[in-house]
Amino acid sequence: MNLRSLAVCAIVFFVAGLSVASFASFREFLPGLLEGALITVEITIGGCILAVVVAVPAALAKMYAPWPLRWLAIAYIEIFRGTSALVQLFWLFFVLPHFGILLEPLSVAILALGLNVGAYGAEVVRGAVSAVGRGQWEATVALNMPRTMALRRIILPQALVAMIPPWGNLFIELLKATALVSLITISDLAFKAQQMNQITFRTLEIFTIVLVFYLAISILITVGMRTLESYAARGLARGR
Amino acid sequence: MKFWDWNYTLEILPALLKASVVTIEATILGFIIAAILGLALAIMRMSENRWISIPTAGFIEFIRSTPILIQIFFVFFVFPEFGIVLPAFVAGVLAIGVHYATYCSEVYRSGLENIPKGQWEASIALNLSPYITFRDVIIPQAIPPVVPALGNYFVALFKETPLLSAVAVLELMQTAKILGSETFRYIEPITLVGVFFLVMSLIAAWLIRRVENFLDRSLRNPGR
Numbered sequence: 001m002n003l004r005s006l007a008v009c010a011i012v013f014f015v016a017g018l019s020v021a022s023f024a025s026f027r028e029f030l031p032g033l034l035e036g037a038l039i040t041v042e043i044t045i046g047g048c049i050l051a052v053v054v055a056v057p058a059a060l061a062k063m064y065a066p067w068p069l070r071w072l073a074i075a076y077i078e079i080f081r082g083t084s085a086l087v088q089l090f091w092l093f094f095v096l097p098h099f100g101i102l103l104e105p106l107s108v109a110i111l112a113l114g115l116n117v118g119a120y121g122a123e124v125v126r127g128a129v130s131a132v133g134r135g136q137w138e139a140t141v142a143l144n145m146p147r148t149m150a151l152r153r154i155i156l157p158q159a160l161v162a163m164i165p166p167w168g169n170l171f172i173e174l175l176k177a178t179a180l181v182s183l184i185t186i187s188d189l190a191f192k193a194q195q196m197n198q199i200t201f202r203t204l205e206i207f208t209i210v211l212v213f214y215l216a217i218s219i220l221i222t223v224g225m226r227t228l229e230s231y232a233a234r235g236l237a238r239g240r
Numbered sequence: 241m242k243f244w245d246w247n248y249t250l251e252i253l254p255a256l257l258k259a260s261v262v263t264i265e266a267t268i269l270g271f272i273i274a275a276i277l278g279l280a281l282a283i284m285r286m287s288e289n290r291w292i293s294i295p296t297a298g299f300i301e302f303i304r305s306t307p308i309l310i311q312i313f314f315v316f317f318v319f320p321e322f323g324i325v326l327p328a329f330v331a332g333v334l335a336i337g338v339h340y341a342t343y344c345s346e347v348y349r350s351g352l353e354n355i356p357k358g359q360w361e362a363s364i365a366l367n368l369s370p371y372i373t374f375r376d377v378i379i380p381q382a383i384p385p386v387v388p389a390l391g392n393y394f395v396a397l398f399k400e401t402p403l404l405s406a407v408a409v410l411e412l413m414q415t416a417k418i419l420g421s422e423t424f425r426y427i428e429p430i431t432l433v434g435v436f437f438l439v440m441s442l443i444a445a446w447l448i449r450r451v452e453n454f455l456d457r458s459l460r461n462p463g464r
Contacts (some may be wrong), residue, residue, distance in 0.1 A: 012298065082438040086413060087403040091434055092424035098243070172305060179307035183406060190310055197317065204321050207314045210304045216304035 010219050014212060025239045029206055033041045036192030037213050043178045043188065044217070048171050050114025055121030060151075063126060073122070080119035085177050086168050088112050090200040093184045109181040117174045137225035161232045168225030179214075189213060245406050249428045259415035266333050266411060267398045273337025274397065278344025282352060283374070285345060303342040308405055311335045316407045332404040340397045347389045351382035361433055384455050390398065391448035395441050401434075412436065 061073035080088065089112040096103060103111070132155050140150035182191035193210045197203050243411040284296040303311070316331040326334065345415055405414035416429035 008298075079438060082441045083434045084399040084402045084413075086405075086435050087430065087434045087437055090413070090417070090426075091430050094420060094430055098427050176305075176307040179309035180403075182309070188305065190313075190338075193310070193313070203317045207310065207318050210310055211302075212313065214306040214310065215302060 007016050007219075010216065026202075026205060026209070029200050030209075032192050033189065033206070033209060033213065036090070036187060036189040037217075039106075039187060040175075040189040041217065042169070042212075043106070043113065043181060043186075044175045045115060046110035047113040047174050047178070050110060051117040051121050051170065051174065052167075054115060054118030055125050058118065058122035059125035059129065062122065063129065063203060064147075064151075076115075078120045080116050081123075085113065085116045086180050086183070088116055089180055089184060105181070105186045108184060109178070109186055113174055113177050113181070116177065117170050120173070121167065121170055124163055124170065125159070126171050127160040127166075129155060131162055132158045151204065161229070163230040164225060164232060167230075168222060171221050172227070175214065175218055176208050178221050244427060245425065248423070248425060249432070253427055253432070255419065256412060256429065256436070257413055259410060259412045260436060262329075262409065262411040263398075263401050266336070266401045266404060266409070267394075269333045270336040270340065270397055270401070271394050273334065274340035274344050275461070277338060277341035279348050279379075281341055281345035282348035285349060286352060293323065300342045300345060303339055306463070307341045308336065308400055309406060311339055312403060312407060328407040328409045329404070332407055332409055336397060336400055336403070340393055340398075343393050343396075344390060347386045347393070348382070349384035350389075352378065354385065355382055387455060388448055388452040391444070395444045395448070398444065399437060399441065 043168050053214050058073045058076055061069045062077065065073065089109070090109045092103075092112045093105070096108070136154055136158065137150065140147075145154070178188060179190040181188050182194065185191075187195070189210055193206050200206070259452045281296060281300060284292050285300065287296075312332050312335040315326065315335045316328060318325060319331070359377055359381065360373070363377050368377070401411060402413035404411050406415065408414065412433050416433045419429045420426035
């Protein structure tokens with residue numbers, strides 16, 4: 001779907017949401033929802049950063065590291081891809097304290113979502129790195145480059161461009177998964193929605209506006225990633 | 241306090257196994273909705289009538305970019321305002337099914353778009369009605385290549401079912417939470433739930449690979 005139709009959808013849903021909201025005096029619940037939205041954005045940003053930080057070493061370890069590290073990376077990727085995000089969140093929230101590790105709910109949320117999306121991201125990174133042509137590796141050997149230098153200066157910059165669109169999808173997945181953190185007592189957008197619903201009983205307006213909020217954030221992510229992609233691709237074209 | 245109590249594990253195992261039946265039911269029902277509605281959405285999105293295709297595309301984008309948890313809440317809490325009161329299980333399965341229908345519709349679309357134009361033209365030349373064309377010519381060619389992709393969404397949908405615990409459906413996660421809150425031992429129930437999901441998704445991934453291989457072979461040598 002192209003940008004223009006995305007923008008049209010956004011406007012249609014925003015106007016629809018607003019017209020629904022204007023029936024009621026939405027002043028009584030909107031500030032609460034905005035507070036929640038801020039927490040949601042915080043967790044999304046924290047989770048995205050952690051996911052990228054975890055995914056790149058995990059992918060490289062799975063591809064190139066000696067066996068103990070490689071098996072560790074494979075175990076990490078399979079465990080976090082094979083179980084539910086909610087189960088992982090509850091596991092970190094309820095089970096870690098038994099081992100004497102007490103984390104704030106917000107840290108647990110960022111940790112769980114970041115590790116979960118990082119496992120999917122590791123596969124994205126691996127796919128992008130292995131999609132770089134064999135000739136590129138052979139050329140670095142011919143130029144007598146050390147392997148780490150070849151990886152850093154030749155392979156990864158090219159893989160980066162192919163990685164950006166799937167990372168955009170993963171970031172949206174992460175945004176949607178942040179709704180789960182309401183179940184471990186964090187007052188994010190989804191939590192605030194339930195809370196405001198219990199106070200004001202404006203169920204239809206609240207949940208519609210919340211959906212529109214999430215849609216707006218995910219459109220922001222899409223637009224941001226498109227910009228990043230065109231920027232990164234321009235750099236590559238110049239280098240050729 | 242021991243880290244892992246095997247007696248307790250054995251004690252809670254029957255309750256968890258009973259709850260896993262609800263999880264599997266929800267998965268299968270949800271996927272039936274996703275598979276059927278997904279095909280309908282794909283066909284509507286490809287319609288030449290813009291009054292059908294554009295709203296459908298908007299609906300798909302909207303559902304895909306908002307969290308499934310909020311959609312479950314929406315069905316469970318907002319539908320009653322319009323007089324549609326659904327039990328928690330039905331509301332949850334419906335929301336999950338519709339959410340994944342939008343993902344499946346994209347998969348179907350890629351399958352439908354890969355049908356060569358000549359197939360459509362031949363159907364017109366043979367004077368087949370649009371319904372017959374879809375049923376007997378297009379669908380049988382479009383679906384088999386996308387079965388593995390649908391399988392991936394089947395596993396993904398399976399992993400979303402713990403969300404039903406948010407509207408208090410007594411599935412695996414909710415049962416584990418209740419067991420944990422009764423005894424204040426969360427390690428065993430929640431770890432067991434994690435292991436259950438890991439084992440089931442590994443089995444499912446293996447099955448999908450088998451189906452993929454089977455389809456590869458049967459597509460390469462069709463039994464003509």
